[in-house]
Amino acid sequence: MVALVVVLALIETVNSLVAPSRAPSDKDWAAAAWLVRGQFRAGDLIVAAPAWADQLVRLRLGDLLPVPVAGRMDSARFGRIWEISQRGARAADTRGATLAATSRFGHLTVKRWQKPAATVTFDFVAEWRKASMTAMRSGGVAVPCTMTGQRFQCAGASLGPELLEVDTTLRNGLGVEPVEGVTLALEFPGVTLGRELMVAAGLHNVWLRKSGDGKVRLRVLANGGELGTLAASSASGWNLHGFATEALAGKIATVRFEITVDKAHARHLGFAAEARNP
Amino acid sequence: MTDDALPPGARTRWRREWLLPLVLVVATSSWMLAVEGSQGIGRDESQYFRAAERYWGWFESVWTNLRQGNPAKAFTRAAVDGTWDDNHEHPPLMKILYGVSWRLFHTCKCNGPQRVLHPIPIRGRHVTLPLFTRESTAFRFPAILLAGLGVALAYWLARCWLKPTASAVAAVLSVAQPHYFFHAQISCFDAPITVMTVLVALAYWKSLRSPRWGILCGVFWGLALATKHNAWLFPIFLLVHYLWIRRGDFRRLRPPRIPLAFVSMAALGPLLLFMLWPWLWHAPVDRTLAWIGRHMHHEHYNFEYLGRNWNLPPKEISLKLLRVTFPFLSTLFTLPVTTMALAAVGTVSFLRRRRADSLKVIMEEPAAALRPSWLRPGADVDRAPGVFLAIQIAGPIAIIALPSTPIFGGVKHFMPAFPFVCVLAGAGAGWLIAIARSLVTAPRLRRALPAALAGLLCAPAVAETHRSHPDGLGFYNLIAGGFAGGASLGMNRQFWGYSALPMLPFIVAHRPASNRIYWHDVLHDAIIMYTRDGRLPLGMGDVGVGEQVLAQSDLGIVILEKHFTVYEGLAWQAYGTTQPSRVYTHEGVPFVVTYERRKTQPPRQEIFPP
Numbered sequence: 095m096v097a098l099v100v101v102l103a104l105i106e107t108v109n110s111l112v113a114p115s116r117a118p119s120d121k122d123w124a125a126a127a128w129l130v131r132g133q134f135r136a137g138d139l140i141v142a143a144p145a146w147a148d149q150l151v152r153l154r155l156g157d158l159l160p161v162p163v164a165g166r167m168d169s170a171r172f173g174r175i176w177e178i179s180q181r182g183a184r185a186a187d188t189r190g191a192t193l194a195a196t197s198r199f200g201h202l203t204v205k206r207w208q209k210p211a212a213t214v215t216f217d218f219v220a221e222w223r224k225a226s227m228t229a230m231r232s233g234g235v236a237v238p239c240t241m242t243g244q245r246f247q248c249a250g251a252s253l254g255p256e257l258l259e260v261d262t263t264l265r266n267g268l269g270v271e272p273v274e275g276v277t278l279a280l281e282f283p284g285v286t287l288g289r290e291l292m293v294a295a296g297l298h299n300v301w302l303r304k305s306g307d308g309k310v311r312l313r314v315l316a317n318g319g320e321l322g323t324l325a326a327s328s329a330s331g332w333n334l335h336g337f338a339t340e341a342l343a344g345k346i347a348t349v350r351f352e353i354t355v356d357k358a359h360a361r362h363l364g365f366a367a368e369a370r371n372p
Numbered sequence: 373m374t375d376d377a378l379p380p381g382a383r384t385r386w387r388r389e390w391l392l393p394l395v396l397v398v399a400t401s402s403w404m405l406a407v408e409g410s411q412g413i414g415r416d417e418s419q420y421f422r423a424a425e426r427y428w429g430w431f432e433s434v435w436t437n438l439r440q441g442n443p444a445k446a447f448t449r450a451a452v453d454g455t456w457d458d459n460h461e462h463p464p465l466m467k468i469l470y471g472v473s474w475r476l477f478h479t480c481k482c483n484g485p486q487r488v489l490h491p492i493p494i495r496g497r498h499v500t501l502p503l504f505t506r507e508s509t510a511f512r513f514p515a516i517l518l519a520g521l522g523v524a525l526a527y528w529l530a531r532c533w534l535k536p537t538a539s540a541v542a543a544v545l546s547v548a549q550p551h552y553f554f555h556a557q558i559s560c561f562d563a564p565i566t567v568m569t570v571l572v573a574l575a576y577w578k579s580l581r582s583p584r585w586g587i588l589c590g591v592f593w594g595l596a597l598a599t600k601h602n603a604w605l606f607p608i609f610l611l612v613h614y615l616w617i618r619r620g621d622f623r624r625l626r627p628p629r630i631p632l633a634f635v636s637m638a639a640l641g642p643l644l645l646f647m648l649w650p651w652l653w654h655a656p657v658d659r660t661l662a663w664i665g666r667h668m669h670h671e672h673y674n675f676e677y678l679g680r681n682w683n684l685p686p687k688e689i690s691l692k693l694l695r696v697t698f699p700f701l702s703t704l705f706t707l708p709v710t711t712m713a714l715a716a717v718g719t720v721s722f723l724r725r726r727r728a729d730s731l732k733v734i735m736e737e738p739a740a741a742l743r744p745s746w747l748r749p750g751a752d753v754d755r756a757p758g759v760f761l762a763i764q765i766a767g768p769i770a771i772i773a774l775p776s777t778p779i780f781g782g783v784k785h786f787m788p789a790f791p792f793v794c795v796l797a798g799a800g801a802g803w804l805i806a807i808a809r810s811l812v813t814a815p816r817l818r819r820a821l822p823a824a825l826a827g828l829l830c831a832p833a834v835a836e837t838h839r840s841h842p843d844g845l846g847f848y849n850l851i852a853g854g855f856a857g858g859a860s861l862g863m864n865r866q867f868w869g870y871s872a873l874p875m876l877p878f879i880v881a882h883r884p885a886s887n888r889i890y891w892h893d894v895l896h897d898a899i900i901m902y903t904r905d906g907r908l909p910l911g912m913g914d915v916g917v918g919e920q921v922l923a924q925s926d927l928g929i930v931i932l933e934k935h936f937t938v939y940e941g942l943a944w945q946a947y948g949t950t951q952p953s954r955v956y957t958h959e960g961v962p963f964v965v966t967y968e969r970r971k972t973q974p975p976r977q978e979i980f981p982p
Contacts, residue, residue, distance in 0.1 A: 096811075099713050100829075103831060110838075111835060116959075117960030146859040147960070149962045152951050153955050156950045157949075159950050164950045180960070304674075
């Protein structure tokens with residue numbers, strides 16, 4: 095027993111002295127960034143593994159990670175992913191991808207992952223101005239909303255593109271503050287559909303999530319037919335769901351998002367959607 | 373104490389009982405004074421600085437009014453509330469000490485341009501004993517001294533049952549804990565209340581066979597009440613132990629005697645609290661109830677645990693169960709591993725206390741040596757030291773394990789359990805030393821072995837504590853994988869915005885022409901103290917707090933806590949970039965980032981056309 099504890103004490107002491115030097119140095123980061131920057135192509139994604147090192151990746155390569163990329167809905171549209179990893183971690187964005195190249199720089203590993211990129215046929219966040227929006231009280235008529243600056247406004251509700259914080263991660267999406275007893279409908283005509291309609295939804299802002307407890311529902315329809323509904327509550331996070339649209343693939347359709355809420359206090363829904371061929 | 377524990381001569385006894393603890397006090401306080409300057413100022417600490425100086429200002433006004441022949445003026449409700457309303461959610465003892473220390477020991481630059489930064493009128497240059505160049509160090513000095521005293525108290529507590537070497541191990545381990553060390557050197561209350569816990573526990577233990585300690589127990593509890601509200605719980609833990617050791621009375625259908633310690637606590641505790649806290653003077657009942665109500669219904673702040681952001685009591689049963697694990701897993705991941713291993717060994721040694729064993733390390737005065745009475749209510753029974761330690765350890769942890777209890781303070785909220793864990797660790801070390809000595813025959817080696825082994829067993833805790841500074845809050849141990857391992861496990865990295873200190877030189881060098889700076893979680897009181905300490909020039913801008921004001925700034929910091937992601941998003945939008953200008957890391961783990969507004973906003977960027 096004495097020997098066991100003594101060995102433990104020695105291991106812990108040595109680890110304590112050595113561990114700080116196992117962190118990647120500035121030189122490691124500079125070399126890793128140099129490699130990525132040299133081989134980076136438009137449309138590539140750069141990620142950190144573990145995710146907590148994200149600020150360090152952006153410190154060196156932030157100019158290659160504009161807000162739309164850093165706040166992406168998911169990584170399906172990226173065929174080449176540069177992963178700067180440490181301690182054997184792997185980024186979730188690389189799931190299903192094939193390792194194409196690896197280089198080590200001290201305590202950092204740069205990996206290039208390759209996967210078939212999803213072809214996006216329609217990006218609902220980027221094309222939000224093509225939509226029209228209405229508000230309808232239960233049993234009432236649909237009232238058209240007006241576009242004021244960067245947002246649709248009506249019936250006490252407003253919707254527009256935002257950088258959202260959902261589940262403590264930043265996401266680009268359409269942000270909307272729903273109203274009780276009102277169905278907000280955002281309708282996109284002329285959408286070229288792919289085999290899949292990927293929709294993600296969640297509640298924005300940590301303080302609002304703490305303050306309210308209502309549930310927001312996002313109903314998704316294509317050409318009048320319901321594809322499904324996503325629910326967002328304080329604990330639901332960034333809820334990503336792919337709706338199969340194979341029957342409508344390649345066709346032009348009208349896609350409609352209907353937003354309702356049971357208790358509107360402190361609810362701010364964020365959602366994003368892409369029609370795509372995975 | 374048994375005969376073999378008693379030193380042969382008074383000189384040796386003095387060395388063991390007084391000189392060794394004194395050395396530990398000096399070493400601990402010196403260690404902290406040597407390093408506290410690299411630890412930033414947290415939200416709470418900055419408010420305590422302000423309150424401490426204002427409290428000192430009130431004492432000054434008492435003296436001034438006395439000299440002016442109007443002694444009652446400072447004691448009017450308006451005068452008392454005018455000062456003591458400030459930060460009245462916490463009792464005043466430590467803040468009074470911080471204020472007195474500041475007044476005595478700072479190097480006064482108060483009558484220069486910095487005069488405006490003080491919360492009390494500065495009428496001239498202060499005559500002081502200028503021990504410290506930074507004013508914040510002068511404020512922190514009492515906390516640092518108290519932390520030193522805490523080590524001595526841990527030693528004396530351990531000496532109730534252990535030999536000097538094992539007790540010294542317990543004492544060293546009680547301070548060599550990264551999270552405790554973080555709290556022990558700052559002007560807050562979490563380390564002081566941990567010290568008070570040991571003080572009251574020690575007095576209670578001794579009071580079971582000594583009336584003098586019974587009286588002192590009440591005095592110490594009063595001081596603890598005036599330190600932090602954790603003290604409310606002390607009598608419960610002590611009562612559980614007392615009922616346990618007197619369980620024989622219940623079997624005989626006789627109520628146990630009410631011990632002097634409890635009488636003293638009931639009488640002197642509230643009295644001392646009242647005397648020390650002027651805020652209570654004009655409305656004692658209402659304000660005591662308000663103080664209790666404030667902490668009974670405390671808001672659940674945000675806190676990261678196992679990758680989740682917790683800010684409300686969980687409703688689902690699975691989350692409730694996960695939440696219950698918080699203090700246990702946090703302990704497992706933050707105490708040095710060797711300390712925990714020693715505590716496990718020590719627990720076994722306490723369990724085997726009554727067995728006939730040549731290697732016995734737990735020494736306890738036998739019962740029935742004294743005549744029992746309410747003055748010595750533990751004289752005729754075994755005092756059950758193992759149960760005593762177990763209650764002191766389990767009590768604070770159990771409170772924080774309740775799913776309805778907020779966890780925003782992390783380890784600091786159950787830190788009062790740890791000195792008792794360290795006594796167990798000391799017992800473990802004592803047992804290992806005894807085993808090792810029994811295996812060695814060479815006399816010189818036998819003599820040298822206890823100190824050598826004690827040093828070896830303390831080395832990992834000291835090394836881990838040294839390694840963690842100044843970011844002890846983000847420290848995780850060998851089991852968790854260090855700072856990086858803790859971050860990967862989704863454990864809390866920091867709170868209070870203290871970690872901005874390493875960013876200050878960069879912020880000063882990159883101060884925007886507009887002087888519009890966003891300080892995020894760094895309170896204005898902290899910016900003022902950084903300025904008074906000479907770490908920021910006078911007049912550094914501060915656009916204020918909140919989500920809206922960030923856009924008005926040209927340079928800003930974001931403290932990296934899980935729930936603060938929203939502020940990083942606001943910085944991206946305000947400054948037109950996702951690229952920080954600076955990242956402060958500890959062992960590669962980011963703690964704070966600085967962003968600067970781009971000179972020209974880049975064109976709207978798309979990912980790439982669909």
